[in-house]
Amino acid sequence: MVQALIRKSACVADLKKRAKRRIPKFAFDYIEGGCNSELALKNNREGLDSVFLRPEYLQGYSKPELGIELFGKHYSAPIGIAPLGLTGLIWPDASAMHARSALKANIPFVLSTVSTISIEDAAKNAEDNFWFQLYPPADEEILNDMLDRLRAVGCQNLVVTVDVPTPSRRISSIKSGLAVPPKITIKSVLESAIRPIWSLATVRAGLPRFATLHPYIKDAKNIEDISNFIRVTLKDVVDETTLKTLRDKWQGNLIVKSISHEDDAIAVKEIGVDGIIVSNHGGRQLDASLPPAETLEEIINAVGSDLTVMADSGVETGVDIARYLALGAEAVFAGRAFLYGVGAHGELGAEHTIDLLRDELEQVMSQLHCSKPELMHQYLE
Ligand SMILES: Cc1cc2nc3c(=O)[nH]c(=O)nc-3n(C[C@H](O)[C@H](O)[C@H](O)COP(=O)(O)O)c2cc1C
Structure with a gap:
């Protein structure tokens, strides 16, 4: 099976092509799109492409060991699954698939506040590889209740996203009429x-819902009510005061996402x-943002x-992960790649995405004669 998958989808670009054929256009557009004119998306690619790595072939060689320590825990590779909202739209239970595959490969899995599986389900599937991303209510x-739920499932790592002070303008989603939660239109x-x-899979599972927030949504009669609840309940602007409050309340590791x-x-x-995670949300929030590869x-x-310091945005290959490591990141997250994986091949696709990125990273490190992720900066041109 693994060999067959490798032949069908030998890289993330293949997963993307296959996902495009398997899921409806509005769902594919939701994953792929950047904001506004999609310049940030393009610049993320160009930013990474302008990072060059320089081997010294005559220096000593030892087989790369990909393992890292983050916040006192050992992970098998410096790769993580970024928080992704509304994943049930791509495939029912996509986040549970990500959570299980992260546990199996021993890499971090970050559940989004607006994901379609609950904190409790995610923690059951990812065990101590479970991290949680908060849009603070x-x-x-x-x-307080959400923090209690996180403590109850043993979550150690809380990631607070700061770069959504206002909803972004993603043209493809505006055109497809995609709303959060999804609206059913004739086109869709x-x-x-x-x-x-x-x-068939979606009908069987039912329309995706915001499982983590569900217990707080009272008196919601329809999709509009839920949508309004989320808009009003989640803070848009996260400032220093919010972060200080969270620091006081949360004894585990506190990580701020989308520092630029x-x-x-x-x-x-x-x-x-x-x-911190240096990120521009994969080019989905500010079109004129600098790519993380530059900041x-x-x-x-x-x-x-x-x-x-960790990083994300624009990762399409293990080469990109190597580039961020060379720039000094201790771990690198990917978002879209993992959604393409599930869209293309379901749960096996989630596992396959991790394998692809890890194997590609290992190949680059071997090529450079680099034995550990933390030594990658020596090879930055
Ligand atoms: C479909 C989709 C949904 C996302 N949802 C969230 C979210 O709920 N919370 C969050 O902090 N970031 C979210 N992000 C941003 C990712 O966490 C990550 O920063 C980004 O995907 C990295 O760029 P990449 O997709 O090029 O790897 C989302 C990204 C995508 C593509």
Whole structure:
């Protein structure tokens, strides 16, 4: 089976092509799209492509060991599954598939606040590889309850996303009428009809719902009510005060996602957070943003070794992961790649995506004679 998968989908680009054939257009567009004119998306690619690695072939060789330590836990590779909202639209239970495959491969899995499986389900599937991404609720009772639920399932790592002060404008989703949660339109029904396997799986599982937030949604009579609830309940602007409050309430590791300026990195270090993810949300929020491949070194120089600095955005191959590691990231997350994996081949696709990225990274490290991820910076041109 594995060999057959490798022949069908030998790289993430193959997974993407196959996912496009298996899921309806509105769902594919939701994954693929960047915001506005999709310049940030393009610039993420160009930013990574302009990072070059330089081997010294005559220096000693030892087989690469991909394992890393993050926040005191050993992981088998410096690769993680980024938080992804509304994954049930791609395939029912996509996040559970990601969670199980992350556990199996021993890499971090981050559940989104607006994912379609609950905190409890995700933790059951990912065990201690489970991390949680928070869009902080404005209502303190809901926030406290969510933090209690995270403690109850043993979650150690809380990731707070700061780059959604306002909803983004993704043209393809506006055109397809995709709303959160999804609306059923004639167009979406027609697009689904020509993807019968997806339709059957989705009909069996029922329309995706926001499972983590579900217990707080009272008096919702219809999809509009749920949508309004989420808009009102989740804070849009996350500022230093919000982060200080979270620091006081959360004793586990606190990680801030979507840092793109060194001043913000210094500010969160002073608040006492444990780590940051340098990211521009995969080019889905600010079209004029700098690619993380350009900001990462500056940010690392500003915060020194006091924070665990990780990165995401634009990862399509293990070569891209090697590039972020060479720029100084301790671990690298990917988003879309994992959705293409599930869209293309279901749960095996989730596992296959991890294998592909890991094997490609290992090949690059071997090529460079680099024995460990933390030594990758030596090979930056
Ligand atoms: C379909 C989709 C949904 C996403 N949902 C969330 C989310 O709920 N919370 C969040 O912090 N980031 C979210 N992101 C951003 C990812 O966590 C990550 O930053 C981004 O996907 C990395 O770029 P890449 O897709 O090029 O790997 C989402 C990204 C995609 C593609």
